[in-house]
Amino acid sequence: SIDMNRLFDRLRSLGAIGRGEDGKLVRLSASDNDKAGRDCLVSWLNEAGLEVAVDRIGNVFGIWRDESNEKEMPLLLGSHIDTVIDAGMYDGCFGVLSGLEVIETLKAAGIRPQRPVVVAAFTNEEGVRYAPDMMGSLVFAGGMPVEEALAVIGHDGSVLGDELRRIGYAGTLDPGFLKPHAYLELHIEQGPVLEREGFTLGAVENLQGISWQRITIDGIANHAGTTPMSMRRDAGHAAARVVTFLRDRAMASNSPTVATVGCMQFEPNAINVIPSRAMFTVDLRDPNEQRLRAEEAALATFLEGLAKAEGVRVSVERLARFEPVIFDGDLVAHIEEAASRRGLACRRMTSGAGHDAQMIARISPAAMIFVPSVGGISHNPAEFTPEADLVAGATVLLDVVMDLVRS
Amino acid sequence: SIDMNRLFDRLRSLGAIGRGEDGKLVRLSASDNDKAGRDCLVSWLNEAGLEVAVDRIGNVFGIWRDESNEKEMPLLLGSHIDTVIDAGMYDGCFGVLSGLEVIETLKAAGIRPQRPVVVAAFTNEEGVRYAPDMMGSLVFAGGMPVEEALAVIGHDGSVLGDELRRIGYAGTLDPGFLKPHAYLELHIEQGPVLEREGFTLGAVENLQGISWQRITIDGIANHAGTTPMSMRRDAGHAAARVVTFLRDRAMASNSPTVATVGCMQFEPNAINVIPSRAMFTVDLRDPNEQRLRAEEAALATFLEGLAKAEGVRVSVERLARFEPVIFDGDLVAHIEEAASRRGLACRRMTSGAGHDAQMIARISPAAMIFVPSVGGISHNPAEFTPEADLVAGATVLLDVVMDLVRS
Numbered sequence: 055s056i057d058m059n060r061l062f063d064r065l066r067s068l069g070a071i072g073r074g075e076d077g078k079l080v081r082l083s084a085s086d087n088d089k090a091g092r093d094c095l096v097s098w099l100n101e102a103g104l105e106v107a108v109d110r111i112g113n114v115f116g117i118w119r120d121e122s123n124e125k126e127m128p129l130l131l132g133s134h135i136d137t138v139i140d141a142g143m144y145d146g147c148f149g150v151l152s153g154l155e156v157i158e159t160l161k162a163a164g165i166r167p168q169r170p171v172v173v174a175a176f177t178n179e180e181g182v183r184y185a186p187d188m189m190g191s192l193v194f195a196g197g198m199p200v201e202e203a204l205a206v207i208g209h210d211g212s213v214l215g216d217e218l219r220r221i222g223y224a225g226t227l228d229p230g231f232l233k234p235h236a237y238l239e240l241h242i243e244q245g246p247v248l249e250r251e252g253f254t255l256g257a258v259e260n261l262q263g264i265s266w267q268r269i270t271i272d273g274i275a276n277h278a279g280t281t282p283m284s285m286r287r288d289a290g291h292a293a294a295r296v297v298t299f300l301r302d303r304a305m306a307s308n309s310p311t312v313a314t315v316g317c318m319q320f321e322p323n324a325i326n327v328i329p330s331r332a333m334f335t336v337d338l339r340d341p342n343e344q345r346l347r348a349e350e351a352a353l354a355t356f357l358e359g360l361a362k363a364e365g366v367r368v369s370v371e372r373l374a375r376f377e378p379v380i381f382d383g384d385l386v387a388h389i390e391e392a393a394s395r396r397g398l399a400c401r402r403m404t405s406g407a408g409h410d411a412q413m414i415a416r417i418s419p420a421a422m423i424f425v426p427s428v429g430g431i432s433h434n435p436a437e438f439t440p441e442a443d444l445v446a447g448a449t450v451l452l453d454v455v456m457d458l459v460r461s
Numbered sequence: 462s463i464d465m466n467r468l469f470d471r472l473r474s475l476g477a478i479g480r481g482e483d484g485k486l487v488r489l490s491a492s493d494n495d496k497a498g499r500d501c502l503v504s505w506l507n508e509a510g511l512e513v514a515v516d517r518i519g520n521v522f523g524i525w526r527d528e529s530n531e532k533e534m535p536l537l538l539g540s541h542i543d544t545v546i547d548a549g550m551y552d553g554c555f556g557v558l559s560g561l562e563v564i565e566t567l568k569a570a571g572i573r574p575q576r577p578v579v580v581a582a583f584t585n586e587e588g589v590r591y592a593p594d595m596m597g598s599l600v601f602a603g604g605m606p607v608e609e610a611l612a613v614i615g616h617d618g619s620v621l622g623d624e625l626r627r628i629g630y631a632g633t634l635d636p637g638f639l640k641p642h643a644y645l646e647l648h649i650e651q652g653p654v655l656e657r658e659g660f661t662l663g664a665v666e667n668l669q670g671i672s673w674q675r676i677t678i679d680g681i682a683n684h685a686g687t688t689p690m691s692m693r694r695d696a697g698h699a700a701a702r703v704v705t706f707l708r709d710r711a712m713a714s715n716s717p718t719v720a721t722v723g724c725m726q727f728e729p730n731a732i733n734v735i736p737s738r739a740m741f742t743v744d745l746r747d748p749n750e751q752r753l754r755a756e757e758a759a760l761a762t763f764l765e766g767l768a769k770a771e772g773v774r775v776s777v778e779r780l781a782r783f784e785p786v787i788f789d790g791d792l793v794a795h796i797e798e799a800a801s802r803r804g805l806a807c808r809r810m811t812s813g814a815g816h817d818a819q820m821i822a823r824i825s826p827a828a829m830i831f832v833p834s835v836g837g838i839s840h841n842p843a844e845f846t847p848e849a850d851l852v853a854g855a856t857v858l859l860d861v862v863m864d865l866v867r868s
């Protein structure tokens with residue numbers, strides 16, 4: 055069984071890296087803080103005696119293989135260690151560190167696996183600095199040319215490729231240099247389902263589709279005191295209409311569609327100036343592709359009407375678009391069985407969040423194990439999963455890996 | 462008559478100071494760019510042979526007096542040279558430079574005024590960096606203690622007093638060291654009325670009341686993909702509701718109330734995070750104090766309901782509050798007469814914008830002359846007034862000043 059103290063110690067250590075004086079954890083992809091986190095992970099991979107590899111998109115791998123199994127396709131475990139702004143310490147890190155923990159446990163037990171076992175930390179899973187999200191695993195799976203990904207410009211104007219070089223994680227290996235036999239990702243649920251229904255584990259069957267857009271509304275700046283309401287072309291007001299439209303629509307429907315405006319910026323952003331420009335993001339998700347398309351279409355129609363009604367110009371940039379993904383049925387069943395052998399209450403479920411597993415599913419059987427998030431809180435410093443649940447998740451991961459490396 | 466070429470040259474020169482590489486004019490109060498603008502103005506005041514004085518709040522004065530008139534209360538002309546973000550070049554500067562132009566014209570004509578004539582450039586009229594607006598003239602008029610004003614923290618975290626010292630404009634004179642006999646301010650209208658109705662000049666009778674508030678909404682950050690719509694405490698969405706409430710209410714009423722949300726900021730401002738916080742400003746104005754109070758009360762009631770309905774915390778900070786002001790009837794009539802003597806179409810009117818005149822009106826008779834703004838556009842780089850209208854305004858200012866310094 056796994057060394058839970060080592061796992062918790064590492065989780066806490068990594069969670070302290072990139073924490074500012076204000077106590078906020080921010081380890082955006084390819085930032086200085088991300089470099090510090092990566093350096094720490096690499097030191098642990100080295101200590102564990104793994105072969106460390108970095109590919110051109112900056113994905114970090116710890117490879118356990120020997121002459122007896124190096125010809126076999128590896129079993130890949132992984133997740134990410136980049137974070138959102140003011141993040142919790144479990145999101146992503148728990149999966150990477152559990153993957154490492156499983157490998158160290160197997161090594162210490164003298165197991166000789168039939169195939170290599172690899173733990174991966176994928177670049178820029180969060181997508182907060184560079185869009186799309188899950189970028190490292192997307193490139194690894196061949197879904198985006200590496201040159202295109204390296205050229206992406208972040209919300210801070212930086213270029214991902216430059217930043218990876220700067221922090222020393224622009225590797226030389228071609229993404230996809232490993233062809234996985236299967237991929238497993240352990241992650242916190244980040245939502246309320248497991249806790250609410252009293253399950254310790256989730257066997258994730260599918261992931262919802264993700265649609266990310268950046269919308270820019272151009273109006274006309276004018277004086278807040280002198281301009282009659284009827285003469286305004288207020289970009290900020292038009293943006294607010296989009297926010298309330300999305301909310302009202304999502305609340306009114308019976309579908310699980312979720313719609314979020316997370317980023318908002320006004321220009322010139324002055325108290326007595328009618329905004330000339332508003333830029334904001336729209337995150338739309340639905341497990342059903344048809345419904346997701348319908349939501350996108352409804353938004354587009356609304357924006358057209360808004361442009362006419364408000365006399366503003368609306369432009370839309372697509373930042374990410376992923377269709378819903380269905381995981382490998384055998385792997386999902388395998389997770390369920392392993393949980394049941396340990397007597398752990400496990401539920402099949404959909405993931406609301408996007409995950410690297412959804413990209414790797416393009417090139418190999420993939421599935422995920424979820425542990426509960428207290429209060430359904432994530433992307434928030436209050437993100438928390440009790441230690442017993444973390445241990446349950448890592449133990450079932452260990453069990454499934456043991457099964458898979460024996461055959 | 463005035464030297465219109467000198468006036469236009471100076472307007473253009475000042476309009477080039479603080480213009481960035483992107484062509485945007487930004488001369489926020491007490492910034493480096495403001496220092497450059499002030500230095501330029503002071504050089505012109507010196508060239509004109511005026512006595513230059515700076516008070517503790519950084520108001521700059523060019524004083525024309527001699528032994529024969531120095532015991533009389535001065536006639537004060539003025540406005541401001543600070544700007545908003547991405548500003549036009551007329552707002553404020555036109556009034557200050559016309560005041561200087563009038564003094565130079567009288568001097569050159571050998572006029573010996575019965576009283577000193579002074580041109581003033583008041584600190585931080587725009588209020589974009591430090592609230593409240595019209596701060597320099599407010600302090601000059603005794604409406605705010607100078608220590609309190611110097612301690613104001615700007616939207617960029619800077620302290621006004623520190624910044625004035627840094628740029629060399631923390632003077633030693635007590636604000637109010639001059640007691641004006643009367644105050645005149647020439648300004649662009651910044652609104653659509655004069656142009657729409659075909660008038661060359663406005664004789665401003667009154668100014669509307671101004672209410673500025675900063676509203677902070679605290680919700681709970683959570684994951685955009687996993688959090689069901691019904692479980693959200695989305696601060697950004699709540700802020701959008703305030704924007705649309707203000708707009709709908711102002712549009713529905715028959716009153717001239719205007720409501721503007723000019724600044725908006727989300728935290729953490731990440732695409733896949735439900736905003737934990739939204740901070741925004743509300744600018745409410747009405748020429749009628751009772752109505753302005755009713756609008757403020759309606760907003761407060763709405764915010765209370767919103768906090769309950771959305772499960773968010775709302776806090777409100779007052780940034781500025783000025784009651785409507787009525788100007789001196791004799792001065793207004795004087796302006797009308799002077800315009801009519803020149804054969805210029807002049808209309809009595811209300812000012813939609815706040816002006817230094819509204820503060821000086823607390824301590825002396827005051828009035829304003831407006832010239833048209835093409836398309837009603839201001840606080841926008843497209844701000845424009847045809848040269849003929851600028852000349853008409855400066856000429857009527859000259860005429861009124863001539864009358865006032867003879868008696």
Ligand SMILES: NC(=O)NCCC(=O)O
Pocket residue numbers: 145179180181187188244406407408409684685686733
């Ligand atoms: N798991 C996770 O938070 N992924 C980030 C991508 C997204 O779902 O927004």
Ligand SMILES: NC(=O)NCCC(=O)O
Pocket residue numbers: 277279326552586587588594595651813814815816
């Ligand atoms: N004239 C002018 O733009 N004043 C700034 C203060 C305000 O009215 O918002």
